[in-house]
Amino acid sequence: MFLRSPFIVAVVFFVIIVCAACTTTDLRPRLVNTGDPVRDGWAGITNGPLEDRVLWQYRTALELIRRDQFATASGLLDEALAVVGGRFGKDATARKSRGYFSDEASKTFIGEPYERSMAFYYRGLIYWRDGELDNARACFRSAQIEDADSEGKEYAGDYVLLDYLDGLASFRLSGQGIDAYRRATNSATLVIPSRYEDVGNVLFFADYGNAPEKYAAGEFREQLKLRDGGSKAVELVIRSGNQAIHIGAMDDLSYQATTRGGRVMDHILANKAVFKRTTDAIGDAALVSGLILAQNRNTQEAGLGIAAFGVVSKLFSAATTPKADTRTWDNLPKFLAFGSITLPPGRHSVAVEFLNDQREIIQPLSQTIPVEVNAGSKDTVIIVSEH
Numbered sequence: 455m456f457l458r459s460p461f462i463v464a465v466v467f468f469v470i471i472v473c474a475a476c477t478t479t480d481l482r483p484r485l486v487n488t489g490d491p492v493r494d495g496w497a498g499i500t501n502g503p504l505e506d507r508v509l510w511q512y513r514t515a516l517e518l519i520r521r522d523q524f525a526t527a528s529g530l531l532d533e534a535l536a537v538v539g540g541r542f543g544k545d546a547t548a549r550k551s552r553g554y555f556s557d558e559a560s561k562t563f564i565g566e567p568y569e570r571s572m573a574f575y576y577r578g579l580i581y582w583r584d585g586e587l588d589n590a591r592a593c594f595r596s597a598q599i600e601d602a603d604s605e606g607k608e609y610a611g612d613y614v615l616l617d618y619l620d621g622l623a624s625f626r627l628s629g630q631g632i633d634a635y636r637r638a639t640n641s642a643t644l645v646i647p648s649r650y651e652d653v654g655n656v657l658f659f660a661d662y663g664n665a666p667e668k669y670a671a672g673e674f675r676e677q678l679k680l681r682d683g684g685s686k687a688v689e690l691v692i693r694s695g696n697q698a699i700h701i702g703a704m705d706d707l708s709y710q711a712t713t714r715g716g717r718v719m720d721h722i723l724a725n726k727a728v729f730k731r732t733t734d735a736i737g738d739a740a741l742v743s744g745l746i747l748a749q750n751r752n753t754q755e756a757g758l759g760i761a762a763f764g765v766v767s768k769l770f771s772a773a774t775t776p777k778a779d780t781r782t783w784d785n786l787p788k789f790l791a792f793g794s795i796t797l798p799p800g801r802h803s804v805a806v807e808f809l810n811d812q813r814e815i816i817q818p819l820s821q822t823i824p825v826e827v828n829a830g831s832k833d834t835v836i837i838v839s840e841h
Contacts, residue, residue, distance in 0.1 A: 491517045491785065499530075508534045509563040512573055512783045520839050524580050531577040538564045538573065538600075561779070568666070568710040569783045570600040575616065575790075579659055582623070583835035591623035601710065614638050615704040615790050618647045625650040626833070645702040647792075654796035656825065657833050660701055662687045662808060662840040663788025666711035668780040678778035682708040685788045687808040687816055687840055692793060694804045694825075703789035785841065799829040806838050 485497055495514025502510055511534040518527035564570060578593030594616045601613060621634025631650060638647050663685025671677040690701040747757025801824060808819040819840045827834045 661787035
């Protein structure tokens with residue numbers, strides 16, 4: 455009797471279609487973690503899902519920078535930033551992720567504002583190292599713009615180091631940069647930056663601590679949350695000959711990440727959660743009432759129809775994916791620091807000491823590095839990390 459009803463047959467057929475549409479087969483190769491971040495990064499770039507490619511480029515570029523492989527790192531960052539720059543164009547994965555039945559993590563990853571800012575920051579450091587201060591300055595300005603790309607504008611564009619380097623590049627190029635310096639000092643809460651006239655010819659860009667951690671909260675994990683990654687080190691000491699400078703953090707990425715403001719996607723995920731909860735409740739009600747009506751011969755067909763509608767509603771609920779995207783650029787630091795010394799051209803040995811909150815040297819993190827100081831006016835750029 456059930457299958458003789460055209461309406462019930464149509465409902466059953468629709469349920470089958472919904473089930474088929476919500477079932478996918480993942481044919482992508484499984485990535486094997488070898489423990490080598492560069493090797494694993496290249497595997498992610500070449501063999502991983504296309505929507506994760508930018509994430510792997512971010513991670514791998516930073517590891518290459520820490521290994522002084524700047525040319526390869528700059529190529530990866532250029533590719534990633536080209537995707538970031540084109541995000542306002544048509545992106546089928548982004549459009550799909552806004553639908554009820556697709557994860558946010560199915561869209562092309564470009565990162566939260568603090569992650570995009572850091573991609574521009576590291577690209578700017580490589581430009582500075584290569585003597586291209588105009589391109590470096592453009593990257594630092596782009597990084598500040600990325601930080602402004604959120605709903606809450608109270609904390610937009612408030613990186614101290616980005617403004618400071620914007621002004622320092624201008625000062626090196628033309629003797630200007632006072633406006634950027636004022637913005638930097640007005641935003642500074644951790645360290646007051648040095649005057650540009652006092653900056654030496656050897657520039658140390660340091661990062662330390664652990665990246666902000668993303669996690670999903672809420673009934674359906676629809677809320678993207680971030681927590682502090684923490685850091686054993688609180689400052690550095692740079693020593694060369696009779697010179698010693700203390701470098702403290704200018705920026706805290708955990709602060710930048712947690713003051714990002716809301717996202718448009720937050721509202722979409724909240725609506726998905728409401729839809730999932732509502733369709734589940736409707737499905738429960740329809741199934742119960744439908745099965746009750748089906749016990750009576752006179753209302754059996756109507757009851758089965760209502761029960762079938764309940765099944766469809768439950769299927770819609772089960773297929774709705776409000777979970778927030780927690781993919782993370784996980785090898786970023788917590789703190790960004792800057793300092794400089796003046797050294798004559800030639801080869802020098804520089805000690806870098808990381809200090810804990812008791813101002814004790816953290817021996818496993820500290821290192822001695824060779825520095826080849828450039829002749830002429832070109833700055834010598836040294837990128838130091840605890841990682």
